[in-house]
Amino acid sequence: MAEDELVRMEKINKFYGRIHALRDVSLTVKTQEVVGLLGDNGAGKSTLIKVLSGAVPLTSGEIIIKGKKVELKNTAEAIANGIETIFQDSALVPQLSIARNLFLGREPIKGSRFFGRLDQSAMNASARDLLKRVGITKDIPPETAIAALSGGERQAVAIARAMQFDSDLIILDEPTNNLGVAETQGVLRFVREARDTGHSCIFIAHNIHHVFQVVDRIIVMRGGRVVADDIDPKKTTIAQVERIITGEEMLNAIKG
Numbered sequence: 353m354a355e356d357e358l359v360r361m362e363k364i365n366k367f368y369g370r371i372h373a374l375r376d377v378s379l380t381v382k383t384q385e386v387v388g389l390l391g392d393n394g395a396g397k398s399t400l401i402k403v404l405s406g407a408v409p410l411t412s413g414e415i416i417i418k419g420k421k422v423e424l425k426n427t428a429e430a431i432a433n434g435i436e437t438i439f440q441d442s443a444l445v446p447q448l449s450i451a452r453n454l455f456l457g458r459e460p461i462k463g464s465r466f467f468g469r470l471d472q473s474a475m476n477a478s479a480r481d482l483l484k485r486v487g488i489t490k491d492i493p494p495e496t497a498i499a500a501l502s503g504g505e506r507q508a509v510a511i512a513r514a515m516q517f518d519s520d521l522i523i524l525d526e527p528t529n530n531l532g533v534a535e536t537q538g539v540l541r542f543v544r545e546a547r548d549t550g551h552s553c554i555f556i557a558h559n560i561h562h563v564f565q566v567v568d569r570i571i572v573m574r575g576g577r578v579v580a581d582d583i584d585p586k587k588t589t590i591a592q593v594e595r596i597i598t599g600e601e602m603l604n605a606i607k608g
């Protein structure tokens with residue numbers, strides 16, 4: 353295992369009944385690396401990250417985290433192994449405040465473990481800090497309900513939550529979907545900030561331009577397989593990657 357290897361997926365296969373959604377997929381993510389996962393509709397991207405986030409069981413193959421083989425039977429086990437996933441319909445609770453959402457399920461308690469109550473002021477203070485850190489400079493009080501935030505601000509809160517619990521790997525499934533230009537830039541900035549503070553990310557987006565702005569490496573899937581896993585966005589054009597996604601161009605042709 354390379355010293356900076358964080359996650360390794362080895363020969364992962366996934367069947368949904370008779371549909372073979374993942375075919376011998378192998379890939380790695382390094383520490384402090386942002387990887388873009390691209391592929392057409394039905395290529396297998398969502399299935400792959402659902403397997404890695406413990407949301408669906410794999411049929412065969414291995415997942416190795418920091419050199420140790422793990423079984424991710426549910427999302428709690430993935431989280432315990434340092435993998436936090438922010439799905440499109442991110443799991444924030446709209447009726448609750450930003451602060452409560454940031455600490456959901458892991459709230460700080462004041463007093464004893466059994467007779468304590470939520471430490472609201474500690475939560476609010478950390479929430480204020482965190483919002484500043486992810487670039488929400490507008491003065492949004494941490495007591496604000498999620499329902500009152502824009503799409504970009506919600507993504508920011510979801511990313512801030514993953515950063516604050518020091519997940520090693522943050523998986524972002526279409527985080528820029530339906531966002532405006534400024535909000536998209538905000539999300540891309542949070543991804544950079546996550547990397548700069550030591551996290552790794554897998555970034556899935558249909559918009560290749562967004563992926564190109566932020567990733568260190570691109571992996572392309574087609575028909576349930578990884579067809580390219582080492583595309584350097586600094587040395588490859590968007591048009592070339594588009595042709596790999598559709599199958600018009602093989603990676604070897606680019607490398608040659």
Ligand SMILES: Nc1ncnc2c1ncn2[C@@H]1O[C@H](COP(=O)(O)OP(=O)(O)OP(=O)(O)O)[C@@H](O)[C@H]1O
Nearest residue numbers: 368371372373391392393394395396397398399400
């Ligand atoms: N729950 C499921 N039951 C049966 N088949 C499924 C299920 N989820 C996905 N599939 C199938 O598995 C294959 C891969 O789908 P997946 O959603 O992983 O692709 P994707 O690359 O994420 O596509 P998109 O970009 O459209 O989200 C497709 O053929 C899809 O129809």
